[in-house]
Amino acid sequence: MITPEFLPALDRFNLVVRKKVTSSFIGSKQSTQPGRGSTLRDHRPYSEGDDFRMIDWKVYARTDHLYIKRFEEERSMTVHIIVDKSESMNFGSRVTKFDYGSMIGVGFAYLAMRDNEKFRFSTFSDDLEIFQLRRGMAHLALMIDHLNKAKTKGGSNFLECMRKYKKTIRSRSMIVVISDFLVDYQQIEEGLSLFQNHDLKVIQVLDPQEKALALEGDLKLKDLETKQEIQTFITPSNRQQYIGKLEEHIGKIQKLCMKLDADYNLVLTDKPVFESFFDILRSVKR
Structure with a gap:
């Protein structure tokens, strides 16, 4: 949930980062x-x-x-913000990945609005939901209201959704893709490569629990996207294997972004969102 206090907080945040973000949007x-x-x-x-x-x-x-x-x-630089709302984004030990990612997306939209740039929010899961491309505070408020009412659902058909979105882009733009990217790497590689000729920002949102898998013993686990439940026993060895696989997956995404000359950031939901957003802006390539 994006609270009414979030926009005034963005105003204050803007005073701190004004010099760091100008070249990103103009x-x-x-x-x-x-x-x-x-x-x-x-x-x-x-x-x-x-x-x-x-x-x-x-x-x-x-x-x-x-x-x-x-x-x-x-x-001007048109800003496209694409947020994953598949069911896996509903996970969160403190705040859901979807809410956290949405707040970062609103931060990018706010900076675009401040520079009088056009911006557009879109969400995707098994299908793509695209909204109008506009400027101004009224449009931003409408997008916040939509995000607050949005429900995570289904799996992530990442590649097909990126293909559909690519067809809507008319000129070189800033593309901000926010997701947990817990899908097959081949989909990620093909999907992000579609935006190679744009100013691409890739934000991977994970919960600290799923990154570290702080679980052991006899457990019942539920797949949020398929709803399938399994009874399992997690040993320290299983945990290390999981962490190794996840780190390998993250590393492949990082290398892909380097190849595409895209900005990549991994953010964890236990960190204050403005700290993560500041780190993202600070890492933007000049």
Whole structure:
């Protein structure tokens, strides 16, 4: 549940991270033509055929050489936030992975809103639910209300959902994918690779209990997605095997993100969400 106090807390958080996130949401393109939001970047020597209107006559007066002004024009970055709401995201010893991941997603949407960028929330499980692409606080409030009412359900059809989402993207964008990524690695590899040409942020959300498997002895375990229950006995050796397999899975996702030049962050739900969000922003590639 995203409480009413969360947005004021984001306002305060924004004061701390303002300088760290600006370059994540605003790109730049070089041009010799001034335009909306453009600033003078530097000069280059005049060449035959260049627009005479772009000559910097003040520089000519000082140097007796012709130079062309070069501008840097701000451009917007559409932000897409895709949150996993499969049944496994309903697990949580303190807060569910879905609620925790949703709060991080709202943090990204807030930063987009602050810079007057368009943003869109979508959720996926066995199917994809896509919402409108808009700007502003009213849209953010609507998305928070939807996330608070959303129910986790079903399994994760990760690859098919990413394929469907890719078809909705019209220009280079920031793509934030938030999930526990407890699905077959092949799906993850193919699904994330679809966004290779975008600014991709991969946020893996896990509960500390499932990461460390702090369980031993005779237990009844339930698969949240299939609802299947099994009676089992977990030995210290079983626990170490589980941890080893999970660490291997996490390592493969990390290596994939390096290959895709994507930002990867593993967050645990026992850590205050603003600390995790700050760490995510601090790790953003420049």
